[in-house]
Amino acid sequence: xxxxxxxxxxxxxxxxxxxxxxxxxxxxxxxxxxxxxxxxxxxxxxxxxxxxxxxxxxxxxxxxxxxxxxxxxxxxxxxxxxxxxxxxxxxxxxxxxxxxxxxxxxxxxxxxxxxxxxxxxxxxxxxxxxxxxxxxxxxxxxxxxxxxxxxxxxxxxxxxxxxxxxxxxxxxxxxxxxxxxxxxxxxxxxxxxxxxxxxxxxxxxxxxxxxxxxxxxxxxxxxxxxxxxxxxxxxxxxxxxxxxxxxxxxxxxxxxxxxxxxxxxxxxxxxxxxxxxxxxxxxxxxxxxxxxxxxxxxxxxxxxxxxxxxxxxxxxxxxxxx
Numbered sequence: 001x002x003x004x005x006x007x008x009x010x011x012x013x014x015x016x017x018x019x020x021x022x023x024x025x026x027x028x029x030x031x032x033x034x035x036x037x038x039x040x041x042x043x044x045x046x047x048x049x050x051x052x053x054x055x056x057x058x059x060x061x062x063x064x065x066x067x068x069x070x071x072x073x074x075x076x077x078x079x080x081x082x083x084x085x086x087x088x089x090x091x092x093x094x095x096x097x098x099x100x101x102x103x104x105x106x107x108x109x110x111x112x113x114x115x116x117x118x119x120x121x122x123x124x125x126x127x128x129x130x131x132x133x134x135x136x137x138x139x140x141x142x143x144x145x146x147x148x149x150x151x152x153x154x155x156x157x158x159x160x161x162x163x164x165x166x167x168x169x170x171x172x173x174x175x176x177x178x179x180x181x182x183x184x185x186x187x188x189x190x191x192x193x194x195x196x197x198x199x200x201x202x203x204x205x206x207x208x209x210x211x212x213x214x215x216x217x218x219x220x221x222x223x224x225x226x227x228x229x230x231x232x233x234x235x236x237x238x239x240x241x242x243x244x245x246x247x248x249x250x251x252x253x254x255x256x257x258x259x260x261x262x263x264x265x266x267x268x269x270x271x272x273x274x275x276x277x278x279x280x281x282x283x284x285x286x287x288x289x290x291x292x293x294x295x296x297x298x299x300x301x302x303x304x305x306x307x308x309x310x311x312x313x314x315x316x317x318x319x320x321x322x
Contacts, residue, residue, distance in 0.1 A: 002256040002286040003248070004216065005275070006038060009292040010092060011149060012267040018314040021273035027314040028307050029289070029300035037143050038292040039200075039225070046229050047208055052140040052159075055202025056225055057130055062204060063228035064124030071132040074201040076121060077144060078103070078129055078193040081173075087151040093263055094144045096193055100127065102181040106193065109175055117168070126224040129196065137161050141199045145292050157198060165198065172196050208232050220247060221260035244274050248283060279304050293320065 007013075016022055034041055043054040057073040077095035081088040098106075103123050110121045122130045138160035147155035157165040173195050176182060182192035219230040222240040230237035240262055241247045251257045265271045278284045282304055291298040298320060 001251060001254055001284055002288070003251070003278075003284045004256070004258040004288045004290070006042070006258070006260045006290045007266045007292065008038070008145065008261070008263060009148070009294070010263070010267045013291075014317045014320070016269060016317040018316045020269045020314075020317070021276055022269055023314040023317055025272050025276055025289075025302065026298075026300050026320070027312045028309055029287075029302035030306075031320075032299050033293070034297045034299055035295070036297060037145050037295055038290055038297045039143050039145065041290065041297050042225075042229065046232060047210065048205060051202060053199070053201040055205050056200030058202050058204040059228040059232060060128060060200070060225045061122070061124060061130050061132075063231055064126050064128055064130075064224045066122055066124055066130065068132075068204050070203075071134060072136045072201060072203055073130055073132045074141065074198045076129045076131040076196040076198055078106075079144070079195050079197045080191045080193065081152065081195050084151070087153060089150055090144060090147045090152055090155075090197065091191075092148060094148055094197065095129065096191060098127070098129075098185075098193060102185060102193075103127065103129065105181040106176065106179060109179065110172065113171065113175055114168070119168070124224060128224050131196075131198070136203070137165065137201070139165050139201070141201055143199050144197045146295055147197070150294075169195060169198075216256045216258045217254045218251070219258045219260075220251075222262050223260060226260050244271055248274070248278050252283060276307075280307060 036044065039056060040054055043056065048054050048059070057075045058068060061073050062068050078098050079094050080091050080096060082091045107121045107123055118133050118135065119131050120133070122132065124130060139157040139162055140159050141157050142155040156162065176194050185192055216235060218236045218238060219226055220238045220240050221227065227237050240260060244265055247259065261271060275284070275287060279287055279302065285303065287302050289300040291300065
């Protein structure tokens with residue numbers, strides 16, 4: 001079985017030493033870089049073009065139980081901004097997991113405040129947050145994976161209406177400060193939602209008439225965006241299991257599959273040891289791993305025979321970011 005694995009970047013992941021399973025796996029693989037963040041690469045592989053954003057929100061919302069109409073859609077991920085010495089950075093995880101009760105309470109406040117601006121915030125069946133408006137805004141947004149852990153001042157909306165959308169973000173942050181839902185979250189030991197992150201804007205794209213460049217028999221993921229991509233190309237979709245071993249075992253009858261690792265799996269070096277074991281036992285005949293690296297995507301391709309390349313030495317994960 002050929003397995004394509006998509007892995008989000010985390011601070012934990014890139015602090016792994018050269019003795020880690022991931023570092024060992026990469027040392028045996030053929031490694032290259034694509035000059036696109038992971039979500040953007042996924043879009044292009046499924047014939048979703050940027051104009052100027054990739055229309056991630058629209059296809060996800062359509063798969064998330066929402067009526068798109070003719071509106072322009074953006075993701076409005078609930079996030080937590082952390083104050084550094086002289087700036088704010090976007091912290092992990094992104095988006096935050098927010099209970100439906102708290103999400104609905106926050107959205108009620110947002111919709112009351114932004115009604116006059118023509119913004120409508122919506123909650124999908126998956127729990128994902130969106131905002132839609134009738135008029136296409138003159139902005140370009142930045143995918144959250146690029147901004148995560150970095151000074152957000154460099155990743156604000158850009159374009160002719162940038163100042164308006166930055167003002168919207170400031171108003172969101174003021175509304176969320178001291179919000180009853182956040183007070184309840186903090187009492188339960190949860191991180192407060194102190195902002196949203198706009199990204200993936202666009203109208204619903206036309207139906208796909210050609211096969212994607214990365215054809216697979218099945219897609220497995222935890223994110224509604226992956227389900228939307230599977231629906232777009234007519235590929236069966238399964239929700240990711242917490243057990244990677246169970247997932248790999250369930251795929252053995254397939255010739256090719258694409259798997260989105262959960263955030264917990266992406267941060268656990270044991271995940272990559274399982275992939276090594278599956279390669280060495282030939283449950284996986286070829287592994288293609290996509291690892292999100294800020295504005296780029298690391299692509300590692302490996303087959304069982306590559307483990308005999310004993311002369312290749314592992315290096316720490318931080319060296320891949322240089």
